[in-house]
């Protein structure tokens with residue numbers, strides 16, 4: 001750990017000593033993480049540094065061999081992604097999990113469809129389409145996704161950036177504690193990438209802390225409040241865009257420069 005960033009209050013999410021081995025490969029090797037209220041925490045690292053494995057451990061997609069995770073100070077033990085979701089952690093993976101044939105509203109509620117009230121829902125399993133549509137519209141407009149006029153539009157007809165918008169909106173709509181985004185701007189052009197960055201800021205400004213995994217240093221420096229540097233399966237430093245320049249940060253990430261002394 002390095003500079004003491006603008007961290008207020010208790011961490012929303014905290015991990016200590018996470019380890020995950022795949023046979024002889026150690027993907028995460030005693031990794032720590034702290035996510036504070038109201039921040040965008042970027043997680044950066046070279047290929048193979050263990051970013052994805054760390055994020056999978058936080059989102060229940062992987063059960064660590066050892067280590068501990070706390071959410072709002074309470075120890076948690078996620079066995080599945082559903083456990084993490086139930087605890088308020090929403091994750092958008094690199095391989096975007098939207099269903100192209102479905103429309104925006106259906107995508108927003110994919111896997112958590114709302115049933116009609118009364119026996120129509122409980123006995124006949126009828127979906128409350130009207131309510132889902134209204135809710136989808138509310139969430140999309142909350143986040144200022146103004147270009148998505150038609151909530152009934154099939155997701156396959158949307159651009160990459162708009163699809164990411166749907167995925168981020170979905171995570172913001174259902175994540176009550178933490179939103180984790182894995183390379184949300186990787187496949188996007190400049191304009192679409194910027195739009196998604198704005199969306200990420202909006203999510204933070206609405207009170208949800210965000211963990212952002214990205215290889216895109218300009219994007220990281222544009223939106224991150226703090227930058228967690230992962231190297232060889234561990235957190236080697238936490239810097240901020242004001243404490244360190246981009247080249248200094250990359251040098252720590254690649255091992256060309258030593259991490260700053262713990263502060």
Ligand SMILES: Nc1ncnc2c1ncn2[C@@H]1O[C@H](COP(=O)(O)OP(=O)(O)OP(=O)(O)O)[C@@H](O)[C@H]1O
Pocket residue numbers: 022025026027028045046047048049050051052053054
């Ligand atoms: N399911 C798996 N089986 C075997 N080895 C794995 C598995 N998942 C990850 N690893 C290994 O663990 C190490 C860390 O991988 P991980 O994907 O977490 O890193 P990363 O920082 O996300 O990399 P990238 O930026 O390339 O996505 C790598 O050496 C990788 O090959």
